[in-house]
Amino acid sequence: MSDSSSSAELAASMRAMIGRLSPGDRLPSSRELIRRYRVGPATVSQAIAVLAAEGVVITRPGSGTYVAARPQRRAEVADTAWQTVTLADRSVDTRLLTSTFGEPPAGTILLDGGYLHRSLQPTQILTAALARAARRPDAWDRAPATGLASLRSMFATMAGGGASADDVLITAGGQSALSMAFRAIAGPGDPVLVESPTYPGAIAAARAAGLRPVPVPMDADGLQPDLLADAFAMTRARLLYCQPTYHNPTGTVLAPRRRRQIIDAARAAGAFVIEDDFARHLGHGAPLPPPLLADDRDGTVLYLTSLTKPAAPSLRIGALVARGPVMERLRAIRLVDDFFVTRPLQEAAVELLSSPTWERHLRTLAAALRERCAALAAAVTRELPDWTLAHVPAGGLHLWVRLPYGADDTVVADTARRHGVAVSAGNRYFATELPAACLRLGFAATADHAELLEAARRLASALSRP
The missing domain is CATH 1.10.10.10 (Winged helix-like DNA-binding domain superfamily/Winged helix DNA-binding domain)
Structure with a gap:
């Protein structure tokens, strides 16, 4: 050893x-x-x-x-059957967040990952930031419930649109922010409009809060404003969840002409828009559009983002940006849930964002993601010509492909797993019925380009067999 x-x-x-x-x-x-x-x-x-x-x-x-002494085995197993009656039907469904097939065996190429491979993570920068943060004399003191003022200011600048530090609430990552926002705005039984397809974590969080996800169709330019207005009118929903920039799973960017229409449709319905800007730091080099928040004048948009995707899975630091009474509701939920986000991690995030090496990491990451995206797209087009790749995204971590007519995405995903490639079946990304069989293919969780090319070859070989 x-x-x-x-x-x-x-x-x-x-x-x-x-x-x-x-x-x-x-x-x-x-x-x-x-x-x-x-x-x-x-x-x-x-x-x-x-x-x-x-x-x-x-x-x-x-x-x-x-x-040490060996623990004594209990002679009897506890009878917990009574809990089924007491818990009733308030179960939390996590099937959308976990693989149907369990942990992949060793040697599986991971095209179903949603985080950066270790080789893409700024490990040295993170280690140095955490070490500097730990040396601060107040590093282990209680943090403010809303988050460190310096970190809130950084996220306010990131969000733009005239946001100030007072409009920011630090959260334990994007998923936590999403759960808090759903519970702050809507109550059990209420509808929440979502893009179709959409992020499975949003569907799961909405259902865990007792909400009813209602899909609104997208096209190549993103969410369709006319159908969104119809959905608001029919459902009387007071909440829309959307990802305007490098949408997960399709990679779509909301067209500029639709940005104001989306906000106006929500404003006319007296509804909030939760803008999930998870990919703010995941562009492939092209200029990114500003957040929807920049076009919002009336506190319609709740903006959320996170450092987890562009840095590392365990950097669970995110932010919610909101104006008006809804921010007071969010602060109250924070106090009830967990008081505050751990201070050392917040201090480390401040160190990370204030370091010039962070911007260098983002430039390096953009180039690496662009190359990986192009490599996987070319390999899929070459090895699997029957699959339809609508477009090659200019940001994000995934490709979205449509399978041939009559294919079953779950069967294809199972076959791929048995031949050493993990992919995400498209049915996880729809709140209701599937319009077509699709797969999400990630290009950021693999070790290198060679694995991406090998994954495409394995998929082609597996699916060509009778």
Whole structure:
């Protein structure tokens, strides 16, 4: 085992060793573990700390580390059947957020991922930002419920449209912001208009809040304003959820002429628009349109964005921008839910956004995403000519393809998985019936271009077999 081996790997090896020992037996000394497994002292300390936290070992300062007593097995299994009656029908459906087929086996090429591969993440920048944040004397103090003022100012500048720090609420990522916004505006049983197709997390969050997602069709220019107005009139909905920039899953950008029409339709209905700007930092190099918030004069738009997608999955920092009484409602929900977002992570986000290396990372990321997008699009067009790729997006992390007439997207996704490629079946992205069978193919979660090309070849080979 090399010096770079992780403490998790060492802990796994030590568990196997402990399984051959008896409770009370003394483990080898730290010096012996260092020699035996060829690791550093810090790795040994971390591994022992993990095992102690699990209750596998007991450490006695000055004496050593010992195998802990084995837990006694319970003679009877608890009878929890009564809970089914008490919980009634308020279950939370997470099927849209998790794979139908479970964890992919080793060697699977991941075209179903929604985050950057580790090679695309600004790991060194994040590590340095977190280290600087941790050295601040107030790093572990309680944070304001609305978020650090400096971070709120940064997100206000990012949103534009005259937003100020007072209009911003820091959230634990985009999904948390979305859940809070749904609960702040609508009540159980209320309709919420969504693009068709749309982000599965929005459908799941709406249903978890007791809302009823109602689809509104899109075309190549995004959400259709005339059909949106009809949907507001028929449903009396007071909430629209949309992704105007590099829409997930289609990659569509709302046409400039429609921006004002969307806001006006919502304003006429007395409704709010939740603008999910998840891809604000995921452009491929072309200029991005400003957020819808920039065209909003009356507090119609609630704007949400996040640092998670352009940075790393565990940088769970996002923001909601809103004006008027709805912001007071959001602040109240924040206090009831969790008081505040952890301060060290907020401090790290401030360090990250204020560093010149952040802008360099975004430029590098844009070039990498553009190249990956083009590579996968070309490979799919070449290897799978029966699939229809409507357009190659200028931003985002995904391609949206239509399958041949009569194909079943779930069957295709299952076949792909069995041949070493994970893809997202299109049915997850529709609130009601599917107009056609589609797949979402991601190009950011793979290790490199070679994996993208190999994925297309595997798909073509798998689907050509009888």
